[in-house]
Amino acid sequence: MDDDAEIIAEFLVESHENLDQLDRDLVELEQHPGSRELLSSIFRTIHTIKGTSGFLALGRLERLTHVGETLLSQLRDGQRTMTEPLTGALLRMVDTVRALLDVIERTGRDDDPSVDVDPVIAAIEALLAGHVAEAPVAAVTQPVNGAVSGAVNGTVNGSANGAVNGVAQAVALLERPDAPDVTGPTDTDVSVPASREERTPAEPVVPPVAEEPAEPVHLPEPVQPVEPIEPAHPADEDPVERRTIVDASVRVDVDLLDQLVDLVGELVLTRNQLLQRTALAEDVELTRASQRLDLVASELQESVMKTRMQPIGQVWAKMPRMVRDLSHQLGREVDLVMEGHETELDRSLLEALKGPLTHLVRNSMDHGIERPDDRAAAGKPRSGRLHLRAFHESGQVVVEITDDGKGIDADTIASVAIARGVVSREQIARMDSREIVNLIFRPGFSTASEVTNVSGRGVGMDVVRTNIERIGGSVDLQTEAGRGTTVRVRIPLTLAIIPALVVGEGMERYAIPQANLVELVRLEVGDPNLERLDGAPVLRLRGRLLPLVSLGEALAPEGQNAAARRGDLGALTVVVLQADDVRFGLCVSEVHDTQEIVVKPIGRQLKSLAMYAGATIMGDGRVALILDVTGLAREQGIDPTVADTAELRSTEDDRRALLVLELAGGRRAALPLAAVARLEEFGRDRVERSGSAEVVQYRGGLLPLVRLAPAIGLPDTSDGQDTMSVVVHEIGDRAVGIVIDRVLDVVETAVSSSPVGNRPGVTGTAVVQDRVTDLVDLDSVVAWAGVSA
Amino acid sequence: MKALTDVAQYCTFWIDGLFFGVDVDDVQEVLRHQPMTPVPRASEGVKGLINLRGQIVTAVDLRFRLGLPPRTGERLPMNVIVRSRGEVISLLVDDIGDVVDTDGLSFEPIPSNLPAKVQDVVHAVRPLADSLLLVLDSDRAVEVLAA
Numbered sequence: 001m002d003d004d005a006e007i008i009a010e011f012l013v014e015s016h017e018n019l020d021q022l023d024r025d026l027v028e029l030e031q032h033p034g035s036r037e038l039l040s041s042i043f044r045t046i047h048t049i050k051g052t053s054g055f056l057a058l059g060r061l062e063r064l065t066h067v068g069e070t071l072l073s074q075l076r077d078g079q080r081t082m083t084e085p086l087t088g089a090l091l092r093m094v095d096t097v098r099a100l101l102d103v104i105e106r107t108g109r110d111d112d113p114s115v116d117v118d119p120v121i122a123a124i125e126a127l128l129a130g131h132v133a134e135a136p137v138a139a140v141t142q143p144v145n146g147a148v149s150g151a152v153n154g155t156v157n158g159s160a161n162g163a164v165n166g167v168a169q170a171v172a173l174l175e176r177p178d179a180p181d182v183t184g185p186t187d188t189d190v191s192v193p194a195s196r197e198e199r200t201p202a203e204p205v206v207p208p209v210a211e212e213p214a215e216p217v218h219l220p221e222p223v224q225p226v227e228p229i230e231p232a233h234p235a236d237e238d239p240v241e242r243r244t245i246v247d248a249s250v251r252v253d254v255d256l257l258d259q260l261v262d263l264v265g266e267l268v269l270t271r272n273q274l275l276q277r278t279a280l281a282e283d284v285e286l287t288r289a290s291q292r293l294d295l296v297a298s299e300l301q302e303s304v305m306k307t308r309m310q311p312i313g314q315v316w317a318k319m320p321r322m323v324r325d326l327s328h329q330l331g332r333e334v335d336l337v338m339e340g341h342e343t344e345l346d347r348s349l350l351e352a353l354k355g356p357l358t359h360l361v362r363n364s365m366d367h368g369i370e371r372p373d374d375r376a377a378a379g380k381p382r383s384g385r386l387h388l389r390a391f392h393e394s395g396q397v398v399v400e401i402t403d404d405g406k407g408i409d410a411d412t413i414a415s416v417a418i419a420r421g422v423v424s425r426e427q428i429a430r431m432d433s434r435e436i437v438n439l440i441f442r443p444g445f446s447t448a449s450e451v452t453n454v455s456g457r458g459v460g461m462d463v464v465r466t467n468i469e470r471i472g473g474s475v476d477l478q479t480e481a482g483r484g485t486t487v488r489v490r491i492p493l494t495l496a497i498i499p500a501l502v503v504g505e506g507m508e509r510y511a512i513p514q515a516n517l518v519e520l521v522r523l524e525v526g527d528p529n530l531e532r533l534d535g536a537p538v539l540r541l542r543g544r545l546l547p548l549v550s551l552g553e554a555l556a557p558e559g560q561n562a563a564a565r566r567g568d569l570g571a572l573t574v575v576v577l578q579a580d581d582v583r584f585g586l587c588v589s590e591v592h593d594t595q596e597i598v599v600k601p602i603g604r605q606l607k608s609l610a611m612y613a614g615a616t617i618m619g620d621g622r623v624a625l626i627l628d629v630t631g632l633a634r635e636q637g638i639d640p641t642v643a644d645t646a647e648l649r650s651t652e653d654d655r656r657a658l659l660v661l662e663l664a665g666g667r668r669a670a671l672p673l674a675a676v677a678r679l680e681e682f683g684r685d686r687v688e689r690s691g692s693a694e695v696v697q698y699r700g701g702l703l704p705l706v707r708l709a710p711a712i713g714l715p716d717t718s719d720g721q722d723t724m725s726v727v728v729h730e731i732g733d734r735a736v737g738i739v740i741d742r743v744l745d746v747v748e749t750a751v752s753s754s755p756v757g758n759r760p761g762v763t764g765t766a767v768v769q770d771r772v773t774d775l776v777d778l779d780s781v782v783a784w785a786g787v788s789a
Numbered sequence: 790m791k792a793l794t795d796v797a798q799y800c801t802f803w804i805d806g807l808f809f810g811v812d813v814d815d816v817q818e819v820l821r822h823q824p825m826t827p828v829p830r831a832s833e834g835v836k837g838l839i840n841l842r843g844q845i846v847t848a849v850d851l852r853f854r855l856g857l858p859p860r861t862g863e864r865l866p867m868n869v870i871v872r873s874r875g876e877v878i879s880l881l882v883d884d885i886g887d888v889v890d891t892d893g894l895s896f897e898p899i900p901s902n903l904p905a906k907v908q909d910v911v912h913a914v915r916p917l918a919d920s921l922l923l924v925l926d927s928d929r930a931v932e933v934l935a936a
Contacts, residue, residue: 266843508826555829603847603876605835605933606828615826615838615845623826623838623845 005108011052012105013249018045019098026094030087036076042090043072049097058110061100064117067124068093074128089124096120254347257307264297264304265497265598271297272619305497310350312390312399313341315357322358323386326365333372333383334365340390345397345493352471353399353491356464360401360487361386363461368405368485378482380404396490404484408477410436417442437479441465469579472498472515500597500626502618503575504590505551509624511597511616516629518576518583520591539574539585542748548574549636550587554611579629584638595619599626611635659727660744660768664714668744669774670766671727677735678728679743687724696726696737703728705737706785712761712774717741729778736782745769760784799915799922801886802869805857807907809882810889810915810922815871819885822865823848834933839868839879846870848879849931856906871927878931889922891915 022045029038050065068090074080096117103112271293278290316338323336345353369375369384376382387402410433417423417439428436440461465475473491492498492515500511521541523530529540530548537548574585597616602625606612610631618624657673686696687705694705705726709716726737749768758764761784763777799810800819825837825848834853839846848868852860860866866881897914912924 262843269843557830600845602838602845603878604874605847605849605878605931606831608934609828609830611830612828617840617843617845621840622824623840625826625828625838 008056008104008108011056012101015049015052015101016098017251018048019094019101021045022094026087026091029082034082036078039072039076043069043076046072046097053110058100058104060110060117061097061104064093064096064100064121067121067128068097071124071128086127089120089127093120093124252307257304260304261308262600264301265600266617267297268301268598269617269619269621273621276619301497305346305493306344308346308348309344309493310347311341312343312345312350312353312397315350315354316341316388316390318358319361319388322361323365326362330365331371332365332369334369335383335385336388337385338388343390343392343397345491349397349471349491349493352467353489356467356475356489357399357401359464360489361388364401364403364405364485364487368403368407370406374406378406392493393490396492399489399491400486401489402484402486407481407483407485408437408440408479409481413437413439434478437477440477441475472513497596497598499594500616501575501594502592502597502624503551503586503588504592505555505588509592509618509622510551511624511626512575512577512586512629513613513626514594516577516579518578521574521576521585523572523574537587541576541585546574546576546583546585547638548585548587549632549638552587552589554586554632554636577629577633579633582630582633582638584633584636586632597624597626657746657748658768659746660773661708661727661740662742662744663712663717663740664709665717665741667714667774668768668771669708669712669740669762669776670768671729671738671776671778673746675729675778676727677730680726680728680737681723682726682737683723684719698728698735698737703735703737704785705739706781707739708776708781709741711781711784712776713759729782731782736785738778738781796924797890797892799889799891799924800869801889801922802867802880802882803884803886804851804855804882807855808886808920808922809851809911809925810891811869811871811880811925811927813888815873815927817870817872817877820868820870820879823868823879832933836866836881841870841877841879844877846877846879847931848881849933850881851930852881852883854906854910854930854933856904871931873928873931878927880927880930889917891917891922 022042025038025042025045029035029042032038046065046069050062050069053061053065071080071086071090075082075086080086096115099115100110100117103115104110106112271290274290275294278287281287319338320336323334326332327334364386369386370378370380372382375384385402385404387400389400389402391398414428414431414436417436418425418428422439422442423431441464442462461475468475468489468491471491473489476488476490477485478488479485499514501514501517502509502511504510521539523539531538531540537550539546539548572587572589573591574587575591576583576585599614600616602612602615611628612631613626613628615623615625658670659673659676660668660670663669680698682696687694688696690702690704694707695702696705697703703726707716725740725742727740727743729736729738747768761777761781762774764775766773766775796812796814798813800813800816801808801810803809820841823839823841825839827837828835834850836848836850839848850860850866852858860883864883866883867885868879869882869885870877870879872878894915894917897916899908899911899914901908903911907923910926910930912926915922915924
């Protein structure tokens with residue numbers, strides 16, 4: 001029902017706009033009676049309303065517009081010429097349509113008795129019938145009768161408003177000088193209604209009108225009928241309080257919005273300048289005023305950004321049809337569930353998101369959800385489920401595409417990756433399944449065993465990822481074989497203002513989008529990790545070789561690079577950057593700070609420079625260039641060559657992050673860092689007993705404790721201090737506390753495990769930081785303790 | 790589209806002794822020297838970026854575009870801000886002149902002995918009483934990549 005209400009609301013806004021146009025057209029039509037163009041425009045408007053009302057099961061509105069449409073089509077096709085009775089009838093139809101729309105807006109239905117459509121329909125039908133008879137007199141008299149009876153009827157059934165209007169309409173019809181036998185009912189308009197309650201709309205002639213033929217027609221305000229009917233509000237509703245849907249929204253030119261965003265950006269910059277100055281000033285009033293300005297500017301910025309926001313429902317709206325067509329094409333049965341229609345994001349981002357989303361949905365249907373028979377064989381319901389979900393999370397928009405299909409089989413991906421030469425067999429061996437699955441984002445990868453015309457042409461996921469990264473987003477894929485796949489797309493709310501790191505080089509400042517920033521590394525002169533390979537500087541960073549680019553060299557005029565490269569690298573700051581598959585270090589001479597910057601385009605003379613993404617204006621009013629990390633890497637010849645990245649990955653794959661612990665009076669053990677949810681210290685007095693197990697109250701529940709030392713066959717010395725160190729390990733939504741003596745370090749190191757010391761709870765022993773360290777098998781420790789985690 | 794000959798008023802300026810004019814309708818404003826942010830690796834014709842009330846404007850050095858020697862001495866260039874194909878661009882010039890009304894004055898073709906780079910950006914010549922006004926084609930003038 002919510003969906004219906006939404007559709008009706010949209011229909012109302014659109015129809016009201018159309019009706020305004022219609023009023024103008026009709027009035028203009030009186031001036032230019034023969035204009036086919038105007039008639040066509042009117043016809044289209046009524047036709048649109050009719051079509052939608054039929055679709056929304058608004059029966060009375062549909063009937064009314066149907067007869068109107070018939071009349072208009074005859075006018076348009078020249079079967080009939082415009083006469084004043086016709087104009088009057090059309091205007092009255094428009095007014096009634098408007099009254100009906102108001103009723104629909106109030107009640108959601110069109111069957112409110114306060115607006116009666118039958119007399120109008122009768123009047124128009126009479127006009128239409130008049131055409132068939134081709135008797136001009138009939139065409140004149142009949143509408144009058146119909147109209148007057150309509151006026152009476154309208155009043156009887158509902159508000160006086162309708163009656164006055166209806167009568168006024170009748171007057172308009174009577175305005176014709178050649179209307180022979182009727183008089184103005186204007187002075188009867190109040191008395192007639194009360195006495196005619198039993199009258200039906202079909203009744204042809206209203207006696208009081210016919211009885212006074214000689215009296216001239218008084219037309220007090222002939223303009224009146226063109227004015228729209230005041231909505232007939234029920235008595236219990238306050239008409240002033242309610243803002244109608246039409247009043248509540250305005251259509252605004254997108255260019256105007258963009259201009260507003262620019263101006264607000266400018267205001268924000270001016271505010272920043274002012275704040276810098278007032279911080280130094282002693283004037284208290286000035287400081288207060290500038291603080292207010294600060295607040296107002298921030299709120300204004302937020303509001304203006306909101307005007308550019310559009311709900312993701314606009315993209316969702318296209319999905320049901322696409323999914324339906326695809327299911328037919330692919331022989332799938334799919335239930336589409338969509339959530340978060342109202343999630344809003346910047347319209348330019350919405351535009352950029354359409355393509356990737358479409359692709360991901362196609363992919364889910366083609367590669368994810370199985371054919372009905374296969375599903376049945378796998379013990380799943382025949383029809384698959386495709387779940388699209390959008391929501392806001394920490395200043396970003398998250399879109400999830402989840403299917404309950406066959407998931408992605410890491411082994412299949414691995415064998416395809418090897419067959420296509422994306423990675424080598426050795427590299428695969430070192431990857432975990434999640435990394436293997438994410439290989440599908442590598443260029444030139446497709447797993448469809450047969451190429452279909454839906455997806456599987458080998459240009460898929462890498463393009464999706466590239467497009468999403470281009471707008472500052474990221475893609476992540478989680479899958480469970482046989483159970484389904486979830487692709488999670490994260491994108492920023494807006495592109496116009498982004499967080500950036502400002503660095504200095506030469507006399508100028510440059511902004512680097514935070515989205516590309518990995519970390520900052522400070523190197524002193526002669527740092528042993530800084531090396532040159534055939535002149536090219538590289539940095540050993542946690543076992544990976546990071547190619548270095550000097551920003552100063554990158555900015556130097558062409559031809560001077562080679563000379564500069566020979567120079568020695570002094571103390572410097574390395575900004576580690578990541579874009580697509582490229583990771584490199586950018587050496588800069590100064591790091592300023594991070595700030596929100598307003599991204600502005602640069603002129604066409606600079607478009608050929610791939611290293612700049614745009615420009616921005618700093619707090620002091622000077623322009624700073626925004627670096628395009630992808631473009632910079634490309635210009636500096638840092639390519640994400642397969643061998644290169646695979647090599648980097650393989651060295652990384654060997655390495656594991658470990659939490660190194662002390663146990664049993666100086667013995668060392670290590671846990672995989674991934675298994676550690678949190679580190680906690682508990683006072684000994686907090687430990688309570690539940691049966692034989694030790695527990696602590698933790699985060700509103702009980703955390704069972706496992707003493708690690710006895711679990712791996714060592715003496716327990718963890719009681720030595722007042723507090724106990726606990727590693728919280730989560731298994732699903734349950735948690736276990738592993739009690740240790742103390743935490744020593746977190747290291748990332750290559751582990752070559754030796755079977756020496758292999759025993760329950762210990763997978764092996766390795767040398768970590770030159771000390772023999774037990775590698776703990778947490779699962780078996782937990783199992784040993786018998787804790788039902 | 791306004792015909793070339795419909796233009797009567799020109800915003801004028803000097804570059805290396807040459808007297809140029811741009812249709813006043815194409816000129817947004819004229820500014821003194823503005824602080825500029827250089828754009829490394831850009832064409833030599835692009836002198837930098839200017840913050841024009843929040844809009845970022847590329848400053849194109851007409852001396853470079855015209856193949857003239859670089860500016861020397863203390864004098865800082867002035868900015869003639871023109872609109873060209875939907876963008877706003879600053880033309881860096883030596884000195885600003887008046888707005889000249891040329892109504893009734895003739896159009897002469899470009900003398901063929903002018904340097905090619907000057908011919909490239911000039912529509913025509915309008916002889917004034919005391920000087921020759923070179924009518925600048927601002928769309929061509931801002932095409933630094935063509936220089």
